[in-house]
Amino acid sequence: MDIRSSFESLDKKFTSFGGLNGGGITRLLYSDEWSNAVHELKHTLEKEGFEASFDSVGNLKGRIEGSKYPEETIMSGSHIDTVVEGGHLDGQFGVLAALVAMQSLKAEHGQPLRSLEVLALAEEEGSRFPYAFWGSKNFFNLAKSEDVNDIADGEGINFKAAMNNAGFDYRNEDNDYSYIKSFIEVHIEQGKVLETEQKAIGVVNGIVGQKRYTINLKGEANHAGTTPMGLRRDAVVAFSKIATELTDKARTIGDPLVITFGRVDPVPNTVNVVPGEVTFSIDCRHINQEALNDFAKTIDDCIRTVSEQEGVEYDINLWMDEAPTMMDESLVKVVEQAAEQVVGSNDSKMMPSGAGHDSQIFAKYIPTAMLFVPSINGVSHNVTEETNIEDLVKGIEVLKQVLYQLAYEE
Numbered sequence: 001m002d003i004r005s006s007f008e009s010l011d012k013k014f015t016s017f018g019g020l021n022g023g024g025i026t027r028l029l030y031s032d033e034w035s036n037a038v039h040e041l042k043h044t045l046e047k048e049g050f051e052a053s054f055d056s057v058g059n060l061k062g063r064i065e066g067s068k069y070p071e072e073t074i075m076s077g078s079h080i081d082t083v084v085e086g087g088h089l090d091g092q093f094g095v096l097a098a099l100v101a102m103q104s105l106k107a108e109h110g111q112p113l114r115s116l117e118v119l120a121l122a123e124e125e126g127s128r129f130p131y132a133f134w135g136s137k138n139f140f141n142l143a144k145s146e147d148v149n150d151i152a153d154g155e156g157i158n159f160k161a162a163m164n165n166a167g168f169d170y171r172n173e174d175n176d177y178s179y180i181k182s183f184i185e186v187h188i189e190q191g192k193v194l195e196t197e198q199k200a201i202g203v204v205n206g207i208v209g210q211k212r213y214t215i216n217l218k219g220e221a222n223h224a225g226t227t228p229m230g231l232r233r234d235a236v237v238a239f240s241k242i243a244t245e246l247t248d249k250a251r252t253i254g255d256p257l258v259i260t261f262g263r264v265d266p267v268p269n270t271v272n273v274v275p276g277e278v279t280f281s282i283d284c285r286h287i288n289q290e291a292l293n294d295f296a297k298t299i300d301d302c303i304r305t306v307s308e309q310e311g312v313e314y315d316i317n318l319w320m321d322e323a324p325t326m327m328d329e330s331l332v333k334v335v336e337q338a339a340e341q342v343v344g345s346n347d348s349k350m351m352p353s354g355a356g357h358d359s360q361i362f363a364k365y366i367p368t369a370m371l372f373v374p375s376i377n378g379v380s381h382n383v384t385e386e387t388n389i390e391d392l393v394k395g396i397e398v399l400k401q402v403l404y405q406l407a408y409e410e
């Protein structure tokens with residue numbers, strides 16, 4: 001079985017679900033594109049001899065029963081959703097890499113001693129609704145219906161309505177995940193480290209902590225011509241001061257602290273009206289919990305001070321607060337050795353992840369490890385996201401080696 005051609009044909013097929021004319025994908029949770037992708041993936045898994053099943057929210061598993069220790073399962077996968085106008089590799093590569101690696105192992109070595117499972121998680125990005133890791137958080141019984149019951153997407157579509165419309169619903173009983181021995185996620189790096197250092201494989205030792213906010217500022221809409229500057233309560237001016245002040249502070253503190261104002265919605269967003277309201281997002285990350293918490297305090301202080309200066313009211317909604325997470329040391333070692341076997345020790349590097357991943361949820365409950373392949377120009381969350389096929393194949397080969405060691409060796 002040729003890994004490269006298998007992956008390329010699967011990638012072409014699944015990129016078509018939410019595929020954009022200029023390349024890339026928009027495949028948001030519970031959208032038609034998402035539904036078409038997960039149902040086609042189930043069909044593909046079954047065609048390839050996997051026992052495929054959805055859980056209540058739409059996480060999809062494909063299983064190959066082990067011959068000797070079937071109760072011990074080695075799992076690999078990633079998320080099937082994307083950001084708006086994302087690339088074809090973020091998430092999708094990890095799902096397809098797991099499928100291709102397991103297909104290749106089965107073709108070469110027959111049935112494994114331990115069971116193998118491919119996992120396509122319903123959602124990780126938090127791109128449609130203000131809730132991230134819906135797939136993983138249901139997998140580990142963390143997600144609560146009250147967290148999402150009243151949230152809506154940018155078009156006002158209610159979360160539960162979208163989920164039910166796609167044929168899924170809240171879980172009505174807790175999932176049992178005790179049967180999973182290890183979880184390995186393959187992912188694109190989404191940064192420039194591997195490309196800059198000319199390494200083919202990144203062995204991930206830890207994942208940054210993340211805080212995501214939705215902030216609302218309310219001032220006063222008014223006439224752009226007749227309202228003197230001194231009498232304005234301009235929400236966009238307040239936002240601009242907050243964004244500039246926090247960006248300058250983050251630059252002063254330095255890497256790996258990052259802060260991003262990805263979404264800014266002024267109201268009424270009209271050329272001759274002083275904007276009376278603005279809703280904006282903050283995404284803040286650091287590998288060290290204390291540093292992240294310190295900057296969270298800086299964010300609160302800055303919003304309060306600027307709002308007072310500009311005469312606007314503010315509301316801070318911290319809707320995601322994930323701690324930095326270290327990967328399982330012994331599993332990281334297995335990944336490191338597999339990388340050395342496949343690409344050689346000079347072509348792999350131990351590194352933290354600046355992007356959030358499902359593995360940071362998994363790592364709290366089961367031994368988890370990740371491996372990266374390089375991103376061209378470090379670009380991701382962009383339709384031009386790309387990785388050389390040779391590097392993608394190396395990533396699948398390393399995963400295959402890891403899965404062989406975990407599932408086929410005594």
Ligand code: HGY
Nearest residue numbers: 124125354355356357
């Ligand atoms: O935003 C992230 O770090 C991930 O790609 N969801």
Ligand code: MN
Nearest residue numbers: 083090125381
């Ligand atoms: Mn992403």
Ligand code: MN
Nearest residue numbers: 090091124357
């Ligand atoms: Mn991802």
